[in-house]
Amino acid sequence: METESILQRAAILFxxxxxxxxxxxxxxxLSFQPDHPEALNILAQCHLQAEEPEEAEKVIDTALQIDxxxxxxxxxxxxxxxxRNKHTKAIKFIDSALSYYPMSADCYGLKAAIFHDLAKFEDALAAANKGLEFDASHLQCLNQRAQALNKLGDAEASQxxxxxxxSEDPENAFTHTNIGFALLENGQHQEAMKYFREALRxxxxxxxxxxxMLHAIxxxxxxxxxxxxxxxxxxxxSPKMRIFVIFGGFLMYKFxxxxxxxxxxxEPLATLFIWTYLVIAISTWIIQPVSNLFLRFHPFGKFVLSEEEKKYSRYTLVTACLSLVGVALMLSMGTESVESIQWWNMGLYCTCYGVIFMIVSSAVGSVASKKGKRNVKLAGFLFIGWACMVLFLGIFLPVLALKMFNYSAWGFLGFQFYANSQH
Structure with missing residues (x-):
């Protein structure tokens, strides 16, 4: 009886x-009854909400060993x-749950969310529709159905x-957020802001x-x-197609x-393509950290930024200053002598590495899981260490520094793919 009253308190707190x-x-x-399934499930959900998936998995594995x-x-x-982005395994477990309870709208809602993340929008729509057959007012299934319809180009049915x-739940924050993103995707950022503001309320x-809200602002x-x-x-x-498009564009640029x-x-057309690609690629990499930096001065946006985003925006300011120093050095140095070329190269290194450091810090800040953030941070430090070595050698061994700098593009590309794998 005491265990049940404790679990009631746990459920209320959750x-x-x-x-x-x-x-x-x-x-x-659990100290009273170590194999209590409800207690294990609540504890796992708490770890999941706290973004501690590894701890949550240990708890739920214990529950599954019992039953x-x-x-x-x-x-x-x-x-x-x-x-944890293990979509294939997630589908197997949700199908296993449905084999025991085939009328679970919750399971179909989660299945739709997994398919949506894999960009399998027709499968997501089918799963959401199946869940709505058992519970026509199930909010996750309704929201997933709307998201799938929007991605499939049926904006009217999505709305x-x-x-x-x-209408089922006017006070549901997730629904307001979903409407906001649907409007944002259709280019209505001012209308989207109203729904994001209500969701945050x-x-x-x-x-x-x-x-x-940050995107809308x-x-x-x-x-x-x-x-x-x-x-x-x-x-x-699909995730594989995204990698193909991004990596394919880089290979085309190199070719x-x-x-x-x-x-x-x-040749002028080729030069135009190269510079266009570089401008687009660099812009897409730095737009998030730079926009967060400017948002620090926005009357409302500065309150929406998290403490971590504010911290990384300060790093953006430092790295931007490094790039500006590099540009100033390049503009002030000619190429008439070996010494002036050496310092012009140093300006180039500072300019490029300033932008790269900005992207690296942004990549670290965007990883959600603690383990992934730790891994990306380590990879970032290794790359930054390489860059610092190039800058040091640029003063004393300029020829070796130039050779090492030429390999930086491949190192940066490797870092980007590794950082994306940790999301």
Whole structure:
């Protein structure tokens, strides 16, 4: 009886968003009954909400060892794997849960979310529709259905579904956030801002709504709106296709650069492509950190930035100053002598590495999981160490420094792919 009263308190605390307190109550219940399935499930959910998927998985694995047919534990295992970007395994566990309880709208809602993350929008729509057959008012299924319809190009049906979701629960922060992103994707950033603001009023801790609000504020800038269109365009592709497009563009840039001199009358077109690619690539890499820096001076935006984003915006300011020093050095130095060429090269190194350091710090800040952030931070420090060595050798061994600098592009590309793999 005491265990049940403790679990009731844990459930109340969890619903209030007090996950740390709820976890303590669940642990207290487990001290009386170590194999209590509800206590294990609540503790796993607390770790999941606290973005501690590794700890959550340990707890839920214990629950599944006790009862491999526990549909709640199977659902939570799938949710944990989804948070860890292990989509294939997540689908297997959600299917296993559905084999024991085939009428679970919760399971179909999660399955739709997993398919959406994989850019399998038709499968996501099918899963959401299946869940709505068992619970026509299920909010996650309604929201996932709306997201899938929007990605498939049926904006009108998507808006109707979102209206249904909003009528079911007008105080649901996730639905308001979802409407905001749908409007943002369709270029209506001012309208989107209203829904993100309402979502944050309902749930001030919603990271999804906060991120949407940041995008909506930044979208007042024309260039940022074009960048968002590019992001939404990529989001409609499968993860493998995104890598193919990004890496394919880089290979095309390298190939055209290697044959440019032999193209004759078409050489100006090749040069135009190369510079266009460089401007677009660098812009897409630095737009987030630079826009966050400018948002520090926005009357409302500065309150939406998280403490971590403010910290990384300070790094952006430092790295931008390094690039400006490099540009100044290049402009002040000629190429008449060996010594002036050496210092012109130093200006080039500072300019390039200033931009690269900005991108590296932004990549570290954008990784959500603690383990992924630690891994990307280590990779970033290794790359920064390489860059510092080039700058040091640029003073004493300029020829060796130039050779090492030429390899930096491949090192940076490797860092980018590794950082993306940790998201």
């Amino acid at each position: 619903n209030q968003g007090r996950y740390q307190d709820a976890a303590e109550e669940a642990k207290k219940a 491999p047919t526990d549909t709640t534990a199977l659902y939570l295992k799938a949710a944990i794997l989804f948070q 109707e579904t979102l209206k249904d979701a909003l 309902l749930d001030p801790n919603s990271e999804m709504a906060r991120g949407g 930044k979208a007042s800038n024309l260039f940022y709106r074009w960048w968002l269109k590019y992001v939404f365009w990529l989001s409609k592709m 055209i650069g290697s044959i440019k001199a032999s193209l004759g009358v078409f």
